[in-house]
Structures are given as structure tokens and as C-alpha cells.
């Protein structure tokens with residue numbers, strides 16, 4: 243079934259757990275436990291922390307979308323990343339991209355470091371990584387495009403370097419979603435998602451995923467997943483399943499809007515720089531065209547002054563000033579006080595995250611209203 247179109251996979255159902263009544267909307271199995279008919283006679287489900295039919299259905303769809311052998315659904319993207327980090331221990335070294343979701347930076351610095359894991363930070367898009375591998379390097383961790391600077395790293399090239407050294411490559415694929423990019427196909431070993439974002443797609447739930455293609459790694463992660471108990475609830479699993487049904491049409495429309503909005507912002511005299519991988523002048527444009535099926539719907543841009551930032555955030559009406567991304571509504575985020583508030587100052591400065599940088603998650607509204615709203619605010 244792996245040769246089905248991605249739009250069809252979004253509607254797919256795991257036959258072995260299909261509902262007995264044929265419900266098209268997969269049921270929410272709102273139960274903590276499952277009754278046994280006798281000793282050694284399990285239905286296949288015993289206790290929801292371990293597994294639940296609704297969560298298993300969601301995991302099945304996400305594994306298919308990312309071309310993995312298994313996916314695990316968690317209570318948040320951070321729960322997924324924290325669970326993955328449990329496989330590393332004292333003395334293990336991990337190379338991480340310098341531009342990452344702020345919550346991931348906080349997890350690595352404040353929790354994993356205390357547990358003895360060592361980190362080296364680098365701009366992986368600059369291909370400066372070969373000298374960073376140490377004898378104890380176990381993994382490389384990155385996002386591409388990155389949050390919020392939209393840096394694009396050549397996944398296949400980096401995967402080649404990792405493979406040579408037996409190092410695990412982990413890619414947070416939240417920004418493009420499996421609709422536009424499949425890192426496992428490019429040589430990555432693990433894919434991470436914040437399911438809160440494009441997969442859920444409606445700003446109404448929190449969730450996260452680990453997707454793998456190696457059975458041994460899968461077994462270790464499944465063990466941690468059932469032991470630490472950060473699995474996604476049945477209801478939230480259902481919400482993300484529902485969101486995924488429209489993933490293809492949402493991504494297409496959001497990207498179409500993003501391209502037009504990026505062009506508009508680029509031409510505006512109030513905007514000093516637009517960073518969007520779909521603009522040909524973006525340094526990652528060619529790599530994106532090779533390794534992804536699209537450029538996504540995330541745009542970062544600088545305006546002239548902090549005062550203009552405040553003016554935009556106060557007066558914008560069609561887009562919402564809010565944290566998060568990937569839903570049907572356009573969100574405008576101020577990384578320095580929101581998503582990246584806990585990132586060390588020197589790293590923010592080095593990456594160019596300053597008080598004039600704004601990030602847009604473009605939604606599926608009418609593009610004339612989105613552009614019209616910015617025109618109105620700029621002229622106010």
C-alpha cells in the first residue's frame with residue numbers, strides 16, 4: 243500500500259483495527275483499560291498507556307505519511323523529543339543545529355545536559371560539520387527549514403556523513419510536514435513532529451510524534467514510551483487524525499498564500515528583509531527544490547524598528563498575534579519574547595533573532611484579506 247498517493251494515505255485506515263461497525267470516522271476509544279476474556283486472551287489492547295486503538299490508528303497514518311516502519315504519538319512535540327533523548331546517556335555527544343525551536347534548546351540545555359549528555363552547536367546549513375564529529379558522537383539533531391531563521395540543510399549530504407560514522411540523524415520535520423518533505427527517504431534515521439502544528443492543523447490540540455525505520459531503535463523507544471507514559475490521549479489522537487484528513491489541501495493553500503504574502507512583504511518599504519525558502523534569492527532555494535516537494539507556509543521577516551513591530555502586533559486583525567503555527571488561521575509570532583524567550587542571548591544574537599524579527603505561519607484565509615490587512619496596518 244506504500245505506493246498510494248499521499249492524499250489517499252491521509253484517509254487511510256489500519257485494517258486490523260478497523261471499527262467493527264464500519265465507522266468512517268475512526269472511533270474515540272475513551273477507555274483506560276481493556277477487558278480480557280480469559281488468561282492469555284488479550285484483544286491486542288490491555289491498557290491505554292501502552293496502546294489504544296485510536297492512537298494506534300493515528301500512528302499508522304503518520305508512519306505511512308513519513309515512510310517509516312513505526313510512529314509513536316505523544317502528548318506534545320516536546321514529550322516526543324524528551325522521550326527520544328532518553329536513549330542517550332552520560333558521555334554521549336550530540337551535534338545540534340544552532341537555530342532550533344526554543345523549547346528544544348531549553349530541553350537540551352536545562353535537562354539533558356544535567357544528565358551528562360554533551361552538545362555541540364553549529365550552523366549545519368553551512369556544511370561546517372565534518373570537524374564536529376567526536377569519538378562519542380551519537381547523533382545529529384536539526385530542523386530544516388529551521389525555526390525561525392528558515393535555514394535549509396541538505397539532509398542527504400549530512401545523512402551520508404552520519405552514516406559513515408554510525409551516527410544517528412534526527413530531523414524535526416514540523417515546518418514542512420510529511421506533505422512536503424520526507425527526511426527518512428533522504429537518509430535520516432528519526433523524524434520528529436510537533437503534531438500540534440500542520441498535522442493537527444487547527445490550533446485546537448497539542449501532540450507530537452517520533453517516526454523511525456529501524457526495528458531495534460523502535461523497540462527501545464516503544465519501551466520508553468510505555469514506561470514513561472507520555473502517549474497521546476484517545477480524544478487528541480482523534481483530533482489529529484481528523485486534521486490529517488485535510489493535510490494535503492491545507493498545505494497547498496497555505497503555501498500558495500505564503501508565496502504571495504512573501505512577495506508582497508518583499509516589495510513593501512516597511513520590511514527590510516523577507517526569509518522564505520520559496521524566494522529564489524534564499525540560500526536554501528535550490529536545496530529545497532531538490533529535497534522537498536514544496537517550500538511550506540512559514541515566513542520570517544524583519545521590519546525597520548521595534549516600534550513598527552509593536553504597531554503591527556497591536557493593530558493586525560486578520561492574522562492573530564499568537565504563539566504556535568501550522569493551523570488554518572494565520573499567526574504572527576514575535577520569537578524574541580515568545581518561542582525563543584529561553585534561548586541564551588548570545589545564540590539569539592548570533593542567529594539574527596532580534597527585536598525587529600517577526601515570524602508568520604500563513605493560514606488558508608483569502609490572500610487579499612491577508613495582504614490588505616498588512617497594507618492597512620503599514621499605512622495606519
Ligand SMILES: *Cc1c(COP(=O)(O)O)cnc(C)c1O
Nearest residue numbers: 318319320343389416436438449
Ligand atoms: C512547536 C514545535 C515543537 C514543540 O512541539 P509542542 O507540540 O509545542 O510540544 C518542536 N519543534 C518545532 C519545530 C516546533 O515548531
